[in-house]
Amino acid sequence: MLRLLSLLMIAVVAVLLLQQIQFTTSFSQTPPSRKRYEFRTFEFDSLTGICRKPATFQYTPTDKDDNDDETQCFVLRNVPGDGDCVFLAVLTSLFISLGMINPDAEFSPMMSSMAEEMRNVVANFLSSPEGTLYVNNKPRKRIVRCTDLLTSAARNEGLGTDEYLINLRQPGKKGGLYGGGPELTVLSNILRRPISIYHLKQSINNADSLDIDSREIVRMGVFGEGLFEDPGQTIPDSVVSNAIFFTLDSRRLQTANLASALGSPLKSSWHLHILIADTSANEKHACVLLPSVPILHNTS
Secondary structure (H helix, E strand, O other), rough: OOOOOHHHHHHHHHHHHHHHHHHHHHHOOOOOOOOHHHHHHHHEEEOOOOEEEEEEEEEEEOOOOOOOOEEEEEEOOOOOOOOHHHHHHHHHHHHHOOOOOOOOHOHHHHHHHHHHHHHHHHHHHHHHOOEEEEEEEOOOOOOEEEHHHHHHHHHOOOOOOOOHHHHHOOOOHHHOOOOOOHHHHHHHHHHHHOOEEEEOOOOOOHHHHHHOOOEEEEEEEEEOOOOOOOOOHOOOOOOOHHHHEEEEEEHHHOOOOOOEEEEEEOOOOOOEEEEEOOOOOOOOOEEEEEEHHHHHHOOO
């Protein structure tokens, strides 16, 4: 009887040990889960930098105080990711609002230099001892002193104010600070334009859904909201506020006539729109969002 119990105990231990070995083996062979960064799957037109897949980015206002409660349609325009993307996105958005559809091609040698000069201008304003900046006008007007904004920005980076300004003046490829809220506050005031910042609404877990033609985005904030409004809106039938122009699709341009190569219809916009997307666990990238015309939007 004792011998039988001993054999049963050995059998039980053997079964448990085998299960433990199988569990450990299967666990070690299972690849660790990795977060998918959707920006890496976006397809951009080589000629214009316009995102062709997904072709549309939609924002639906949720703020009850927002006067425009209709879904807004955007086209995404890429800029180089060399550490100056926020400054380049603002510059590109500004040029396109002036009717220059492809400023990288028209001003290619100058874009990097202008981004660096923009860094210097922002640093000069932040270091102004008597300067003040408008933040927004909703729900009430907010004004901040330049020196206070500089002190707060430097503290958030763990730097002194002088060190912050030195790093801000450095181009991104030389380790300069990335543009953020303080810099966008200054740029909104310099350009006298509101600048909206957006993120992708949510991550996509289903790999098949990465091929969808439209993505939803959320607005994280507006610099200069309620202050620097479009002056063309008050002019009836203004060519600036009502203008529509088209991008080109380089793939169709090579195989068809110009009419079929017309891509996304864009609206002239005083308001600048920037998308901040995750490109890795520790890096983000800024792109330009261009207001488009949903009813005419070409997603084929």
